[in-house]
Amino acid sequence: MEERNTRQKGMILDAVRGRCDHPTADDIYLELRARDPRISRGTVYRNLKRMAQTGEIGLVQTSPAERFDLRTDPHSHLRCCLCGRVWDAPVPYREEDDRMAEETTGFSVRGHSTVFEGVCADCRKAQEG
Amino acid sequence: MEERNTRQKGMILDAVRGRCDHPTADDIYLELRARDPRISRGTVYRNLKRMAQTGEIGLVQTSPAERFDLRTDPHSHLRCCLCGRVWDAPVPYREEDDRMAEETTGFSVRGHSTVFEGVCADCRKAQEG
DNA sequence: ATGGGTGCAAAGTGTTTGCAAGTAT
């Protein structure tokens, strides 16, 4: 009936809040397993999913694996096609677009996600010079 | 050395161009299999991926399965969280945001994808009334 | 003590791939 505070939940939330590189669930799992070899992948996935649903942490829909975010306010992201890393994008999030999207569609819009795709500085350097 | 025109490629491209509901790879596979029981899933996935890479068709990054698009110009999408269906969004695509995203990041940005999330008219009706 | 949470392993999804046979050029 009530949500319980387990050691694992605390570790998982701390891990997400401790990094600003938009880690995948497996990134978090591997980090925690190094400290506590008993923690299970299922627990990490389960809790990250719930925390994202309740809004305790942010979620970035990326491929091939989704990523988690210490930030919980809506904002855009930048993803490198080559290395797959994700950063925050210095582009404003426009709430008015959500209203525009509702206008002629009959949708009830709860928000949008914008991901810029390109090649990051490191990968450009590595590519040629 | 050269790309060959096979019967399968033609069927796949026609199938994508014949529907405006942003089908998944499996949607296309099932449609084609009904007409030609020998076509293989691998062939459909392989060709859709290549056609999206070359720009012959569009790609919509959605979860859990990516979707394909007869339109090849950049534009936003609207996705229903409940039924998963995808539509075009009546919201302009802003190319100037791509330049803004490059400004302080060192990225070479090739474009962005925006997906609005919400509940479609049908699902809202089904939900309560 | 109760019932939500965990660990484990198996199952699920969506997608990719190795390879022998087929076919467009």
Added chain:
DNA sequence: ATACTTGCAAACACTTTGCACCCAT
């Protein structure tokens, strides 16, 4: 004839889930 493409099935990557035991309340 050549080598790109297909069909098939196995492999993959990411994620979810069933279940017995555990532990926060």
